[in-house]
Amino acid sequence: MRVVVAMSGGVDSSAAAALLKEQGHEVIGITLRVWSYEGNAKCGSCCSPDDIDDARAVAQTLGIPFYVANAEEIFQDRVVNPFVQSYLGGKTPIPCVACNRDVKFNFLLKRARALGARLATGHYAQVEEVDGRFHLRRAADAAKDQSYFLFTLGQEELRDVLFPVGHLTKAEVRAVAERHQLPTTHKPESMEICFVPDGDYAGFVEKVAGPQPSGEVVDPEGNVLGTHNGIHRFTVGQRKGLNLGGGEVRYVQRLEPETNRVVVGPAEGTGRAQFGLLQPHWVDAPPPPDQAVEVRIRHRHAGAPGRVHISPHGLVSVQLDAPARAVTPGQAAVVYDRDRVLGGGWIV
Template sequence: MSAVRVLAAMSGGVDSAVAAARAVEAGHEVVGVHLALSAKPGTLRTGARGCCTIEDARDARRAADVLEIPFYVWDFAERFTEDVVADFVAEYAAGRTPNPCLRCNEKIKFAALLDKAVALGFDAVCTGHYARLSVVDGRPRLARSADDGKDQSYVLASLAPEQLRHAMFPLGDSTKAQVRAEAARRGLQVAEKADSHDICFIPDGDTRRFLANRLGPRPGKLVDDATDEVLGEHDGVHGFTVGQRKGLGVDRPAADGRPRYVLALEPVSGTVRVGSADRLAVTQIIGSRATWPSGKALDGPVECVAQVRAHGGTAPAVAEWLPDEERLVVQLREPLRGVAPGQAVALYCPDPDGDVVLGSATITATS
C-alpha cells in the first residue's frame, strides 16, 4: 500500500500501540487517537478487567510520544452509550444475548470514528485487531489471523465492504507473543500490560447486577421445559442466557440428578425454561441482518464453517441466503450448544492462509 493518511485508534493496550508503530514504519502519515467511551472513566484498571480508563488514555499518549506522532483524545461517550450500552441492555430485556464488542466495531470504530476520520481527510483507520485484510479482484477479503487463539475476525465479520476499504489491521500475520516482543524492542511501556477481558463497560464482570440496576425487577418463573413444572421464581429474564448452568436459583436437582441449563427465554411471559444439556443441541440457525464483507452474498447452498462465539463454537455447515425473505439458513453438520438469539453467526470458507469470512448475520431462531 502506498503512503496514506492513517488515524490509529489507540486503546492504551499493547496491540493498538504496535499496530500504530507498524503503520508509522510503513511510511504512512499517522495520527493517534484515544476514544473516551465512558462519561465517568475509572482512574485505574482492575487487573485485566475493563478498558477506556484514565490510565489507558495515559498509556496511549505515552505510546504516541514514543512513536513521535500527534495524539488526541476524542469524546465518543454519548455515541457509545446510545449505540452499544443501550443496545446491550435492550437486547437482554428482549431475551436475546448480544455481543457488545461486535456492536462497538460496527457502530463506533468503523462507523462513527471512520466517518469522522474520512471527513477530516484520513484514508484509513488502523486498529490492533487480529485479522487479515487484503483486496482480491477489487473486493475486501477478511480472514482469520495467524494467531488462532487471538483471532478477532468474528467480531469484525459484520463490517460492510466500504468500512473494510478504509480499515487497516497490521497485526493479522503476527502472534500475540511476537507483538509483545516487538513492543518491548520499541520501548513501549505497554509491552507486558495485561489484556482487557469481559465487557469494557462492566469492569467488575457482574453482568446480572449491571442489568438489574438498569432494568429493575421483572419477576417471572423458572419452568422445566420437559414437564412444564414450575421450579422457582426469578427477578428477570435479563439475568439469564441460553446455555447458562450456574446461578439458576433452583433448590432441587432434576429427577435424573443431572444439571439443568437455560434452554430458552420468554420475555413477554417472563418465563425461563430450563432442562438437561442434551436439549441444548442446535442443528439449524436462522439469521437476519446479514452482512457480506466482500460485498458478495451467498449464491445458493454453500459448504462452510459456522462460528457462533468469539472464541470457539464452530461447526461445519451448509448455509443458504434467501434474499426474498432476507433470511440466512444455516444447517449444522455437527450440533452446537448454547446458541442464543441475539448472537452473531459468522460463516467461513476454509483456506490454508486463514479461513475467509463469507458473511455474518444476527441469530433470530434456532432448532
C-alpha cells in the first residue's frame, strides 16, 4: 500500500518510515513547515530548518521520495492563535491536541488521501479494527503513550491512519533507526511545546499579544493578598511565583478573566470531582451513563475512576469518584475504558 509518513525529523517518525519500508510499502515522506523560527531556535519536533534537513536526510537514507508542505497558515490559525487566546482567557491550553486534529489528521491526511495513500505518524498509540469499527488504544510503552493527545480522532480518520511505532518501546524504536543507520538515531527527545522551544509560555503570549494588565491576587473570600502581572502567567494548582511573601502555602484555585483576578488558597480548593466537557468528541460512541471509566485530566495524569454524564440537551460532564487535584480549564479530559480511548473534551 502507499503510505505518507509525517516526518518531523525526530527518531520516532524516522523509525516509522523505516518500518513501513521494511514491510514493503510504498513510502512517501512529508514534513510540514509549521512555523518560521527566528535566529537559531532549536526545536525538537515541529520542524526548525535543522529538523527539515534531518527528515530529508532520513528519507534519502531510506531511498524514499520526500516533500516539504507549507502549513504555516493553518498552524497559526488553528494552533498558535487559540493557544494565546486561551491563556488570555484564564485557561491553560494544550496545543498538541489541536495540531493533531486540524493539522496532521486533517490538513495532512487530506493530502495523503489525494495521493491515494494512508497517513502514518510516529505517535505512540495503537489502532485496532474490531468488527469493522476502529479502536484507538494506548501505546504498548506506557511511559511513551501519546493516546491522550489523539482523542479527537474518529472513525473517519482512523481507517486511514497508521501508528507503526505504537507497539514498540522507545529502545526498540531507536534500535530500528540504528539498524537502518538513520541520522536521527540518537536525536534527543523534545519535551516542550514545539513553537515555544524555551518553555517560556508567558513570554510567548506577551510577544504575540503585548504586555498584559496586572491584577489582584485574592483569597477565596475575595480579600486582596497581592498583585500579579497578568493572569496568563498562572495555572490552577500553581504554587510558585505568587509573590505573597511567607505564611501559609497557597495554590492557584482558579483564574477569573472577567475581573482579571487570581484566586489562591489551600491545596484542597484546587480539587474538583465534577466538571463540564466542552466540544466533546467520541472516537466511536459515548460511554453509557452506568459505565465505569477512567479519566485523565492532563497528559501526565495517571487517570481517575469516574463516569460520563450526558444531559438531555447534550451537555457532557464528568463525575469522578473522588475530587482530583488541579482540574484545569483548557486542558483535555480524556476518557478511557482500560486501554481504549473512548473520547474526551475540554475541561471548563
